[in-house]
Amino acid sequence: xxVTEILRFAWQGVTANKxxxxxxxxxxxxxxxxxxxxxxxxxxxxxxxxxxxxxLGSNTLTVTASSTTGGGLGGGGGFxGGGGFxGxxxxxxxxxxxxxxxxxxxxxxxxxEDARAIAESQQxxxxxxxxxxxxxxxxxxxxxxxxxxxGTFTGTTPAYLAIDNSTVQDGHSFTDTDYTSHSxxxxxxxxxxxxxxxxxxxxxxxxxxxFNGLTFKVIGVLSEKGSTxxxxxxxxxxxxxxxxxxTLAGYGALSSISxxxxxxxxxxxxxxxxxxxxxxxxxxxxxxxxxxxxxxxxILSAATxxxxxxxxxxxxVAAISLLVGGIGVMNIMLVTVTERTREIGIRKxxxxxxxxxxxxxxxxxxxxxxxxxxxxxAIGLVASQFTIVGVQPVVAPYSVFLAFGVxxxxxxxxxxxxxxxAASLRPIDALRYE
Amino acid sequence: MxxxxxxxxxxxxxxxxxxxxxxxxxxGEGEAIVHALAGVDLTIEAGDYVAIMGASGSGKSTLMNxxxxxxxxxxxxxxxxxxxxxxxxxxxxSIIRNRKIGFIFQSFNLIPRTSALRNVExxxxxxxxxxxxxxxxxxxxxxxxxxxxxxxxxxxQLSGGQQQRVAVARAIATEPVLLxxxxxxxxxxxHSTADVLQLFDALAAxxxxxxxxxxxxxxxxxxKRVIDMRDGLxxxxxxxAGVDEPPPLWQPASSTGVVAP
Numbered sequence: 001x002x003v004t005e006i007l008r009f010a011w012q013g014v015t016a017n018k019x020x021x022x023x024x025x026x027x028x029x030x031x032x033x034x035x036x037x038x039x040x041x042x043x044x045x046x047x048x049x050x051x052x053x054x055x056l057g058s059n060t061l062t063v064t065a066s067s068t069t070g071g072g073l074g075g076g077g078g079f080x081g082g083g084g085f086x087g088x089x090x091x092x093x094x095x096x097x098x099x100x101x102x103x104x105x106x107x108x109x110x111x112x113e114d115a116r117a118i119a120e121s122q123q124x125x126x127x128x129x130x131x132x133x134x135x136x137x138x139x140x141x142x143x144x145x146x147x148x149x150x151g152t153f154t155g156t157t158p159a160y161l162a163i164d165n166s167t168v169q170d171g172h173s174f175t176d177t178d179y180t181s182h183s184x185x186x187x188x189x190x191x192x193x194x195x196x197x198x199x200x201x202x203x204x205x206x207x208x209x210x211f212n213g214l215t216f217k218v219i220g221v222l223s224e225k226g227s228t229x230x231x232x233x234x235x236x237x238x239x240x241x242x243x244x245x246x247t248l249a250g251y252g253a254l255s256s257i258s259x260x261x262x263x264x265x266x267x268x269x270x271x272x273x274x275x276x277x278x279x280x281x282x283x284x285x286x287x288x289x290x291x292x293x294x295x296x297x298x299i300l301s302a303a304t305x306x307x308x309x310x311x312x313x314x315x316x317v318a319a320i321s322l323l324v325g326g327i328g329v330m331n332i333m334l335v336t337v338t339e340r341t342r343e344i345g346i347r348k349x350x351x352x353x354x355x356x357x358x359x360x361x362x363x364x365x366x367x368x369x370x371x372x373x374x375x376x377x378a379i380g381l382v383a384s385q386f387t388i389v390g391v392q393p394v395v396a397p398y399s400v401f402l403a404f405g406v407x408x409x410x411x412x413x414x415x416x417x418x419x420x421x422a423a424s425l426r427p428i429d430a431l432r433y434e
Numbered sequence: 435m436x437x438x439x440x441x442x443x444x445x446x447x448x449x450x451x452x453x454x455x456x457x458x459x460x461x462g463e464g465e466a467i468v469h470a471l472a473g474v475d476l477t478i479e480a481g482d483y484v485a486i487m488g489a490s491g492s493g494k495s496t497l498m499n500x501x502x503x504x505x506x507x508x509x510x511x512x513x514x515x516x517x518x519x520x521x522x523x524x525x526x527x528s529i530i531r532n533r534k535i536g537f538i539f540q541s542f543n544l545i546p547r548t549s550a551l552r553n554v555e556x557x558x559x560x561x562x563x564x565x566x567x568x569x570x571x572x573x574x575x576x577x578x579x580x581x582x583x584x585x586x587x588x589x590x591q592l593s594g595g596q597q598q599r600v601a602v603a604r605a606i607a608t609e610p611v612l613l614x615x616x617x618x619x620x621x622x623x624x625h626s627t628a629d630v631l632q633l634f635d636a637l638a639a640x641x642x643x644x645x646x647x648x649x650x651x652x653x654x655x656x657x658k659r660v661i662d663m664r665d666g667l668x669x670x671x672x673x674x675a676g677v678d679e680p681p682p683l684w685q686p687a688s689s690t691g692v693v694a695p
Contacts, residue, residue: 426504431539
């Protein structure tokens, strides 16, 4: 009994009942296609997040408060001179009485004072620039009847643009003078400009736009960053932190502090320096730190690990459907064996051995799952070409081989029991079966 | 495949194809015990044409199953072509069935959706023959039963008599030492019955060993030797013609188109 002969018998079995074979194959097909597509969605979304984070710049650090309980007193910023901080005479913030007060009762928050301390510190040679960030939420821009909900509204210093790798494509950026004089000027992203004035985005420069009813003069349009993943990075507005605090945010804590290291290689050194300065400012040690310093790499690794969980979950759901498909194969093979009991009896009577019968029915089960696997891979690859729930799937090669291999193994595994049952039939009983 | 027919089938020296001694078969235990065979002694020589008759419940089907190595007796000794089948494993039994016995069943038992040629090739395939060789043998077998013009027909496209002739072709393809037929005409009309019985006569005349299980006297009339069974025992054993003689009702110039080899 050679392999081609066994395959021919198996093929006859599969084609004897085409509808049933097609439906059984469908179970495996859906499972395989689901594994490939869903893993591709997971991989695609994790790639999108990675792109987005790396566009932040590999030498950018972000300082955030570890918890944001309450909005206590924020320092009014006054940073004379260096570090890209414009001086603000007469408006020097009341520095927090950090060291005098009991550290335990201090509510974690970042202040302009913290930002200034980092900028002015002599112990931070690896820090190139520092910018405080104030981000009021749910800001709506309106201009002549058109309105747009701003994705990200950032109140900051002019230095932020360099830290954020942002440039202005039309008009000009705001200056240190705009910052110190609380000028109500704003830079808008291309998405915001488009929504407000239509396709001629240049025309927005010089216009006065109301943000939550408070007017700002648009002095420039930010260059496109492109949208990576679900978030549109051009849906943003940048304005001086001083005027944003005057109008939209209030004089509360900072949302974050953006710090730029001198180069990608000095990110770790800069992180240590920033931590040293802020530990002094807040009177804390590494054990009870009330803020955290993240760089793109650490955000990336956190995002990647959460995305991996997501991908594994999607894959697991798909794998379950593959398993269900396998049970379908077993079910149909058991029906087939029962139906063809007499045929098995004839074959045994004229000399088929146990291995011949096992081979025939096992090959039949594997053929079913093989077809499901092949078509499932094709459908999975095609489905992965489309954007699914805002994510452009990226096919992971391992998922194709895994899904296909598992489909074959499922055929073998779930075919074994019915095949063995067929082969164990006594010919005398099988022949008598009606 | 070697020709397992005895070359001396027409000489006075006959070797025994079947040699049974005190074969019993019981089902159940204790009070409910049923003796399907109560100790059967039977020898059948090569070249003989034997009909085993009996009413239902006489044990003839059980005897046939044991002769055909589909079942094993509870006690006793059975040599098939000199081989003690009680000592064989399941795998060896399947080889014995393949090489030594050609089965012909009442309900033809062809594999559905499979051409006549493929059906006849099947035992040769299980014997491990190469495709070209087994195709030649299968075509020759179909020719011998007069169906060379029906080789590509499916069982569903053939009449009952034709299907039974395909089954006979399949049974003789492996050149077995024994043709074992279980009510071969039970599902056929009278014309097809005559055809198939003439085919058996021709095969017997050509020296094959044939054992037919039947309850019809008309069928048994074709055999050289008729054995009657009742309650699991042989009650009569009558010879109508010698082992070396042609079957009593054989017509050499038959109209069935069957060619004697």
